[in-house]
Amino acid sequence: MTITPFAAGSYNTTLNTQRLLATKEKLDGLTTQLSTGRVAETYGGLGAARTTSLTAHAQVARLDGYAASITGALNRITLGSASLQNLSKVTSTTVSTIATGLTNTSSSSARDTTRTTAAANLDLFVDTLNQNYAGTYIFGGRATDTPSVASADAILNGDGTKAGLTAMIAERKAADGATGSPGTGNLSIPATTTATVTISEPANVTGDNGKTAADRANFGFTLGTITSSNPTAFSPTVAAAAAAPTVTLGFGTQPKDGDVVRVSVNQADGSQTFVDYTARTATTGATNEFVIGANAAASGASLKTALGTSQIAAAQSSSPPGVTATFNGGTAASTTLTVSSTTPPQNGDTITVTLGLRDGTTTTLTLTAKTTTDGKDPSVFLIDADPVVTAQNLQQALFATTKASAGTTLSASSAVLAAKDFFAGSKSDVFAPRRVDTAKGGFASNPAGKTVIWYTGDESLADPRGTATVQVSSGQSIGIGAQANETGIRNALSGIAALASEGFASTKDPNDATLSATDRTLALSERSRYTALTDRVRSVLTPKQDDQGIAQVATELSLASAQITNAKAQNGATRAQLQNTLDGTDTISTEEVAANLLAVQNQLQASYQVTSMLSKLTLVNYMS
Structure with a gap:
């Protein structure tokens, strides 16, 4: 360490220098503040x-x-x-x-x-x-x-490998019996050789129109009430009341925890709604769950139990687990109309038939007995002296009006329902758009990959x-x-x-x-x-x-x-x-800094002047 020698007067010089430097630093600071703000x-x-x-x-x-x-x-x-x-x-x-x-x-x-x-x-x-x-x-x-x-063209016409809405509508119309032969909304109205006319829903599997119980649960007209303005001449009788088939649910493989099954349920008005159920190893307290059983059959039974009294129409899932719905039994509704042999029909007598549609609405057919007809109105039928001939005329009118209603009202209902199914579909396999199972009847249990996902x-x-x-x-x-x-x-x-x-x-x-x-x-x-x-x-x-x-x-x-x-x-x-x-x-405040800067400049200038004068002071100058 070097110690600088001390000389007389050096303290004051150092002190003055430090003061000058401090003032200069303050001046620089104020100048910087003024320039930067x-x-x-x-x-x-x-x-x-x-x-x-x-x-x-x-x-x-x-x-x-x-x-x-x-x-x-x-x-x-x-x-x-x-x-x-x-x-x-x-x-x-x-x-x-x-x-x-x-x-x-x-x-x-x-x-x-x-x-x-x-x-x-x-x-x-x-x-x-x-x-x-x-x-x-x-x-x-x-x-x-x-x-x-997806594009509008793909939505309507498909993409070449998957069907679009137009194909789904055609498929649904065919399943509903709105198109094809006989085109009576899946109702059977056979020709008669007696004085009795029968109208009925399709019987199981081997019944009319080749429909299954699953078809009856999902497609076509449902037979409602039939009334006559002259019951003594035309007497309607319920031959068989409708009864839903029993449904057994099962799985191709045992479901895993979290697997979802979508079930279509028939409501009181005839329309359908979706209910989604989730498989669980044990109940969590949440709604719409079913417990996985010891095997696939037991799991299906568990799902059926969870659905309670709901009238099952269809079920679908991804595969695996591959849900299956088997329809058995049930009764197809049937009504007969008998032309009286003792009380002849009167001109203007009417028969009213109410049919249900799968969208929850109904349509009414009114048949009118006439003594003459020009043949232009299919709902008018001729009265004949022979009750059998009258019944045959009634059967033809009933068949024609039912077919006409199927081609119009039912066809429109089919188109709208198919559109709703199409747009309700999603990318998940279990929620794919519902498709008709043309081989087994009803809706397909695994429709994934068949339809454009819009x-x-x-x-x-x-x-x-x-x-x-x-x-x-x-x-x-x-x-x-x-x-x-x-x-x-x-x-x-x-x-x-x-x-x-x-x-x-x-x-x-x-x-x-x-x-x-x-x-x-x-x-x-x-x-x-x-x-x-x-x-x-x-x-x-x-x-x-x-x-x-x-x-x-x-x-x-x-x-x-x-x-x-x-x-x-x-x-x-x-x-x-x-x-x-x-x-x-x-x-900073520009005015305040400017004033301070001016004061410091004056102070520094005065200090420089005094210091300069003192630096030139000698004994000779002082004595003189």
């Missing part, structure tokens, strides 16, 4: 205010991050909401157009125009639901990198809004997700697609006097089918009070947008307060 270049330079500054800067950074997320989310949700509002408007317009068209169903162009418009609207739905914002497909849930919906997005979350969220504050995130397979959207799609898939063989006006009898009959049939179809589609497109519609989905997104906008405003106010705090800690 900041109090210090490091948090340490803020002194006691550094904690406040650090905290405020962190909060501002978070708010800026929220703001960036909010901007993108608002753009996305605004686009999604506007798109759905447009689809809701299209749906409402379709309903209005149908309602207007129903008053003019004889128009030669109304039916074809409706189908063409529906096809264009289906294209619009597909394009809208495949909406893309900044590389993100909005209506695919968490699957955002691929289109959410929705290709994510469906893993129960709440579609939760598939995409935006963090708007430290304690609040808002769901902005949407899925094309939401109930309201799916129902609208099924109605629009059902209209788009149905062609009409005749667009002629049945009131045209120049038409041949054959053309007139076809025109009347097509008009009736159009009326039945549009009436059902209108019901599908009009959500019930407690059902979700497209407008409700759009409203939910709009509410989310409003929440985000409110959070954005609140964040803005908070950021402004934090910025005021930072202005008080990090930012």
